Amino acid sequence: xxxxxxxxxxxxxxxxxxxxxxxxxxxxxxxxxxxxxxxxxxxxxxxxxxxxxxxxxxxxxxxxxxxxxxxxxxxxxxxxxxxxxxxxxxxxxxxxxxxxxxxxxxxxxxxxxxxxxxxxxxxxxxxxxxxxxxxxxxxxxxxxxxxxxxxxxxxxxxxxxxxxxxxxxxxxxxxxxxxxxxxxxxxxxxxxxxxxxxxxxxxxxxxxxxxxxxxxxxxxxxxxxxxxxxxxxxxxxxxxxxxxxxxxxxxxxxxxxxxxxxxxxxxxxxxxxxxxxxxxxxxxxxxxxxxxxxxxxxxxxxxxxxxxxxxxxxxxx
Numbered sequence: 001x002x003x004x005x006x007x008x009x010x011x012x013x014x015x016x017x018x019x020x021x022x023x024x025x026x027x028x029x030x031x032x033x034x035x036x037x038x039x040x041x042x043x044x045x046x047x048x049x050x051x052x053x054x055x056x057x058x059x060x061x062x063x064x065x066x067x068x069x070x071x072x073x074x075x076x077x078x079x080x081x082x083x084x085x086x087x088x089x090x091x092x093x094x095x096x097x098x099x100x101x102x103x104x105x106x107x108x109x110x111x112x113x114x115x116x117x118x119x120x121x122x123x124x125x126x127x128x129x130x131x132x133x134x135x136x137x138x139x140x141x142x143x144x145x146x147x148x149x150x151x152x153x154x155x156x157x158x159x160x161x162x163x164x165x166x167x168x169x170x171x172x173x174x175x176x177x178x179x180x181x182x183x184x185x186x187x188x189x190x191x192x193x194x195x196x197x198x199x200x201x202x203x204x205x206x207x208x209x210x211x212x213x214x215x216x217x218x219x220x221x222x223x224x225x226x227x228x229x230x231x232x233x234x235x236x237x238x239x240x241x242x243x244x245x246x247x248x249x250x251x252x253x254x255x256x257x258x259x260x261x262x263x264x265x266x267x268x269x270x271x272x273x274x275x276x277x278x279x280x281x282x283x284x285x286x287x288x289x290x291x292x293x294x295x296x297x298x299x300x301x302x303x304x305x306x307x308x309x310x311x312x313x314x315x316x317x
Contacts, residue, residue, distance in 0.1 A: 155187035177242030180208035260292020265316030
């Protein structure tokens with residue numbers, strides 16, 4: 001299909017190699033499945049408890065500032081708040097993570113904080129989609145996107161996992177929850193050399209994504225407005241579930257149950273998840289919800305990538 005050549009040109013434009021054999025798992029990537037990356041039987045030393053206390057205070061403050069804002073569209077103040085939140089999550093000592101996540105106030109604010117992060121990410125992608133689509137030089141505008149390298153790193157991680165797990169060459173991929181800035185779809189399509197369909201229930205997001213693709217010179221990227229609960233995914237070799245599809249653990253459980261019933265036996269699911277303090281930004285995938293799948297592996301980044309990847313194979317029902 002034409003979208004394969006489209007994606008390869010996109011990768012060439014960004015200076016990213018499109019060969020499958022060029023994809024390798026980063027050396028600093030952890031493959032542990034422990035949610036904290038450590039055992040919980042050894043009590044943390046006093047200085048770690050102090051660090052956890054400082055993190056909790058910072059989290060409370062950032063949460064209050066974000067929750068008090070009516071507008072989460074990108075701007076100096078919003079960008080600073082989310083930037084500080086992400087840095088706090090990524091730089092927290094691993095030994096402090098259990099104490100932070102076990103704090104009752106953190107547990108209480110976590111669902112709302114994830115909701116705020118989801119809103120902020122959606123507003124950010126919509127704003128940049130508009131900038132890129134309306135710019136006189138869309139590719140130059142894309143190069144200014146501050147999180148372009150994060151998107152590229154995440155896609156490289158996922159491509160490496162998929163390439164090592166697929167028993168044969170995949171031909172089709174559905175990206176569920178593609179959003180208004182479908183960069184991941186183009187990366188995946190190009191490096192895995194397959195056709196990609198973008199699926200999203202939000203028509204505004206799909207239209208924005210289509211305008212971005214057209215502005216960048218790739219009008220053939222396929223989009224479908226559909227709710228995952230009603231989507232027929234039986235024709236795809238690979239299904240990618242975006243991190244913001246299902247804003248709670250329970251919502252993700254229902255979606256995964258639907259995917260297990262809709263995907264054909266042997267098809268591969270890559271679900272974006274989160275671990276440790278990153279679960280304050282995105283809801284994690286509950287492995288117990290993979291009843292319709294065979295769990296293949298989990299990959300948890302320890303660099304600036306936020307999302308984990310859960311890879312599973314559909315069993316069929």
